[in-house]
Amino acid sequence: xxxxxxxxxxxxxxxxxxxxxxxxxxxxxxxxxxxxxxxxxxxxxxxxxxxxxxxxxxxxxxxxxxxxxxxxxxxxxxxxxxxxxxxxxxxxxxxxxxxxxxxxxxxxxxxxxxxxxxxxxxxxxxxxxxxxxxxxxxxxxx
Amino acid sequence: xxxxxxxxxxxxxxxxxxxxxxxxxxxxxxxxxxxxxxxxxxxxxxxxxxxxxxxxxxxxxxxxxxxxxxxxxxxxxxxxxxxxxxxxxxxxxxxxxxxxxxxxxxxxxxxxxxxxxxxxxxxxxxxxxxxxxxxxxxxxxxxxxxxxxxxxxxxxxxxxxxxxxxxxxxxxxxxxxxxxxxxxxxxxxxxxxxxxxxxxxxxxxxxxxxxxxxxxxxxxxxxxxxxxxxxxxxxxxxxxxxxxxxxxxxxxxxxxxxxxxxxxxxxxxxxxxxxxxxxxxxxxxxxxxxxxxxxxxxxxxxxxxxxxxxxxxxxxxxxxxxxxxxxxxxxxxxxxxxxxxxxxxxxxxxxxxxxxxxxxxxxxxxxx
Amino acid sequence: xxxxxxxxxxxxxxxxxxxxxxxxxxxxxxxxxxxxxxxxxxxxxxxxxxxxxxxxxxxxxxxxxxxxxxxxxxxxxxxxxxxxxxxxxxxxxxxxxxxxxxxxxxxxxxxxxxxxxxxxxxxxxxxxxxxxxxxxxxxxxxxxxxxxxxxxxxxxxxxxxxxxxxxxxxxxxxxxxxxxxxxxxxxxxxxxxxxxxxxxxxxxxxxxxxxxxxxxxxxxxxxxxxxxxxxxxxxxxxxxxxxxxxxxxxxxxxxxxxxxxxxxxxxxxxxxxxxxxxxxxxxxxxxxxxxxxxxxxxxxxxxxxxxxxxxxxxxxxxx
Numbered sequence: 151x152x153x154x155x156x157x158x159x160x161x162x163x164x165x166x167x168x169x170x171x172x173x174x175x176x177x178x179x180x181x182x183x184x185x186x187x188x189x190x191x192x193x194x195x196x197x198x199x200x201x202x203x204x205x206x207x208x209x210x211x212x213x214x215x216x217x218x219x220x221x222x223x224x225x226x227x228x229x230x231x232x233x234x235x236x237x238x239x240x241x242x243x244x245x246x247x248x249x250x251x252x253x254x255x256x257x258x259x260x261x262x263x264x265x266x267x268x269x270x271x272x273x274x275x276x277x278x279x280x281x282x283x284x285x286x287x288x289x290x291x292x
Numbered sequence: 293x294x295x296x297x298x299x300x301x302x303x304x305x306x307x308x309x310x311x312x313x314x315x316x317x318x319x320x321x322x323x324x325x326x327x328x329x330x331x332x333x334x335x336x337x338x339x340x341x342x343x344x345x346x347x348x349x350x351x352x353x354x355x356x357x358x359x360x361x362x363x364x365x366x367x368x369x370x371x372x373x374x375x376x377x378x379x380x381x382x383x384x385x386x387x388x389x390x391x392x393x394x395x396x397x398x399x400x401x402x403x404x405x406x407x408x409x410x411x412x413x414x415x416x417x418x419x420x421x422x423x424x425x426x427x428x429x430x431x432x433x434x435x436x437x438x439x440x441x442x443x444x445x446x447x448x449x450x451x452x453x454x455x456x457x458x459x460x461x462x463x464x465x466x467x468x469x470x471x472x473x474x475x476x477x478x479x480x481x482x483x484x485x486x487x488x489x490x491x492x493x494x495x496x497x498x499x500x501x502x503x504x505x506x507x508x509x510x511x512x513x514x515x516x517x518x519x520x521x522x523x524x525x526x527x528x529x530x531x532x533x534x535x536x537x538x539x540x541x542x543x544x545x546x547x548x549x550x551x552x553x554x555x556x557x558x559x560x561x562x563x564x565x566x567x568x569x570x571x572x573x574x575x576x577x578x579x580x581x582x583x584x585x586x587x588x589x590x591x592x593x594x595x596x597x598x599x600x601x602x603x604x605x606x607x608x609x610x611x612x613x614x615x616x617x618x619x620x621x622x623x624x625x626x627x628x629x630x631x632x633x634x635x636x637x638x639x640x641x642x643x644x645x646x647x648x649x650x651x652x653x654x655x656x657x658x659x660x
Numbered sequence: 661x662x663x664x665x666x667x668x669x670x671x672x673x674x675x676x677x678x679x680x681x682x683x684x685x686x687x688x689x690x691x692x693x694x695x696x697x698x699x700x701x702x703x704x705x706x707x708x709x710x711x712x713x714x715x716x717x718x719x720x721x722x723x724x725x726x727x728x729x730x731x732x733x734x735x736x737x738x739x740x741x742x743x744x745x746x747x748x749x750x751x752x753x754x755x756x757x758x759x760x761x762x763x764x765x766x767x768x769x770x771x772x773x774x775x776x777x778x779x780x781x782x783x784x785x786x787x788x789x790x791x792x793x794x795x796x797x798x799x800x801x802x803x804x805x806x807x808x809x810x811x812x813x814x815x816x817x818x819x820x821x822x823x824x825x826x827x828x829x830x831x832x833x834x835x836x837x838x839x840x841x842x843x844x845x846x847x848x849x850x851x852x853x854x855x856x857x858x859x860x861x862x863x864x865x866x867x868x869x870x871x872x873x874x875x876x877x878x879x880x881x882x883x884x885x886x887x888x889x890x891x892x893x894x895x896x897x898x899x900x901x902x903x904x905x906x907x908x909x910x911x912x913x914x915x916x917x918x919x920x921x922x923x924x925x926x927x928x929x930x931x932x933x934x935x936x937x938x939x940x941x942x943x944x945x946x947x948x949x950x951x952x953x954x955x956x957x958x959x960x961x962x963x964x965x966x967x968x969x970x971x972x973x974x975x976x977x978x979x
Binding site: 303305327414417418419420421424425428484487489490492493640642643 | 696699700701702796866867869870943944945946947948949950951952
Binding site: 170171172173174194197199200201202204206217220221222223224226246247248250251259272273274275276283284288 | 336337340342344345377380381383505506507508509515520521522524527528591592593594595596603605607609617618620622626627630631634659660
């Protein structure tokens with residue numbers, strides 16, 4: 151089942167990537183943020199697992215990358231999601247349980263909150279830390 | 293006050309962060325009633341060093357030794373993932389001899405990690421002797437590392453285009469001696485370990501179903517113990533693994549015993565791979581010329597390796613300069629540990645060590 | 661004259677017991693370390709004295725010199741008394757052991773009963789140690805240990821009752837003499853096995869060492885003890901190991917009976933053979949979970965011992 155047909159009728163735009171150069175088979179930019187749960191549900195139905203959620207500070211916002219892959223052969227697919235700083239995104243923690251910790255880590259390091267997450271709290275950094283370390287605007291206190 | 297008058301009291305038992313069985317600085321807060329665990333909560337972050345942020349202010353070459361420090365029991369597999377991502381970006385392919393050297397070193401690292409796991413697992417269950425028997429084998433592997441790289445644990449051996457030094461004739465002699473003794477040693481260890489007491493402790497404990505594997509994104513022996521065929525060396529072949537002949541052991545039920553059995557069989561398979569690679573290694577250069585100043589072209593790069601615990605992925609986002617814009621490590625123990633809060637409730641306190649041990653985590657890589 | 665008088669006997673007995681106890685402590689610890697070393701592909705102590713024979717002396721001197729730390733919040737009197745409560749019953753149990761036909765401090769009519777009754781007093785000491793330590797983990801260790809001790813007393817008593825039925829006496833010297841034709845472990849093999857397993861459980865040694873499980877509860881009921889007080893717990897364990905083996909020798913292996921060599925030498929050979937077996941078992945197996953331990957005792961060992969006792973009684977009655 152081709153990935154493009156899995157994702158039909160959703161607001162995705164294909165971005166070209168070559169596996170041997172980058173390690174990714176397909177990547178899609180999700181234009182409508184509210185479709186992320188539908189995307190995750192479809193991937194789960196077709197036996198893809200959530201490898202990880204990567205987030206980085208683009209300068210004018212945050213880009214979240216959801217990495218899906220298969221067990222039986224490599225089919226690494228990226229879903230890009232662009233958000234503003236500290237914006238709230240729909241959580242996929244009830245669809246993929248691995249997202250519970252992945253989304254907590256993104257919140258911990260970048261500041262995005264996730265709507266519907268069972269217990270969003272800091273995972274890696276100490277409790278009581280102010281600010282979000284992975285943002286480019288993070289300044290370490292002396 | 294009312295709780296004190298209650299005959300059935302539940303109270304909190306804290307395992308860690310300093311604890312002989314948590315394999316690192318990990319804290320698990322258990323709510324127990326008598327001997328039974330009612331709920332558990334994992335507290336991470338005791339070994340968080342902010343490496344991903346640190347990578348953004350270091351050059352690519354300066355990050356190389358840091359990769360060793362994530363998982364010090366099998367360091368070279370992490371170097372391999374990082375070096376692979378950079379080679380993919382720069383379009384450099386290492387020569388054949390370097391690929392074979394990498395495979396041999398990678399499998400030796402996998403063996404070292406599994407040996408330590410077997411010893412620590414049995415030590416948590418109370419058997420002291422297997423720990424020393426497998427550590428004797430591990431010492432020989434570390435001696436081999438010292439012979440080639442000068443270091444025992446954090447070796448910093450891989451570089452862009454190949455490896456830093458060639459294998460010496462002494463290494464081949466040590467490797468052949470090691471292979472000769474390891475089959476008998478593992479047979480002895482298995483016979484010693486599998487007593488009725490051990491089987492009673494680990495059988496039918498900590499079941500992980502195939503749905504759980506998909507749901508939690510588990511990889512490595514944890515997933516293979518439940519019967520899911522996932523091995524990056526087979527499904528996403530890298531280096532020269534497609535030329536080597538080896539099997540991927542699978543479990544059936546997904547309990548602690550199956551995960552133990554899968555790892556024991558993987559030890560034998562790794563030794564077979566090393567045997568084949570030692571026979572197939574060609575003569576030639578052991579490294580390409582690598583650029584003096586490492587500047588990756590703009591774009592995103594990902595490289596996945598099968599580490600001892602599962603799928604290890606390195607993600608590099610480059611903006612064309614000498615320092616990465618974003619460096620992310622996809623760590624197998626992170627996903628594997630997330631299932632623990634589902635596995636522990638309903639079991640006894642003594643089972644917590646058995647289940648945690650069978651998952652095989654290394655905390656510094658989780659916390660990064 | 662002095663030797664035969666009452667005072668003389670008392671003095672010699674006390675000296676004899678102290679000598680045996682001290683040498684046993686030194687030798688058992690050395691044996692444990694050497695045997696565990698060789699099982700684990702290493703040599704064990706080699707530095708202090710030839711083949712590490714003086715290692716125990718060095719360890720003892722070290723423990724005596726350590727600072728005795730009393731944690732805050734402990735019940736001071738209980739905390740101080742508990743080690744001695746565990747240790748003194750062991751010394752008292754030496755009184756009835758028949759080292760040879762001539763060396764026995766006091767050949768009580770109820771020797772067997774005396775031995776196993778005194779050994780139960782140590783359980784109180786364990787609970788005192790766990791309670792007084794003011795430490796959640798020590799208390800859990802003490803509770804587990806007491807449950808284990810009480811449970812495994814029953815198979816022990818059931819197995820030695822077989823010997824009492826065979827010899828119709830509780831006097832230990834008579835039990836040894838009754839084995840002149842055949843050592844009791846041949847007809848009473850099941851009792852022997854049950855006795856040994858229960859004895860290892862009573863000693864809190866692997867595979868039954870859950871009260872001291874390092875990987876789970878640090879060190880159980882003696883977590884908070886240091887220095888000389890810890891040494892006393894330690895010595896109590898090794899003395900108990902000797903005593904249990906000595907009793908196994910007396911009841912099942914023919915005590916001091918044997919050709920050629922003097923009786924006392926035979927006694928020590930047999931006792932230390934059983935000590936070697938107990939040490940061997942410790943370094944081979946992992947430990948049982950507490951519920952598995954208790955299940956094993958109540959659901960397997962006790963019924964087995966009961967059936968064995970009934971069979972023995974029937975056989976004696978019918979033949």
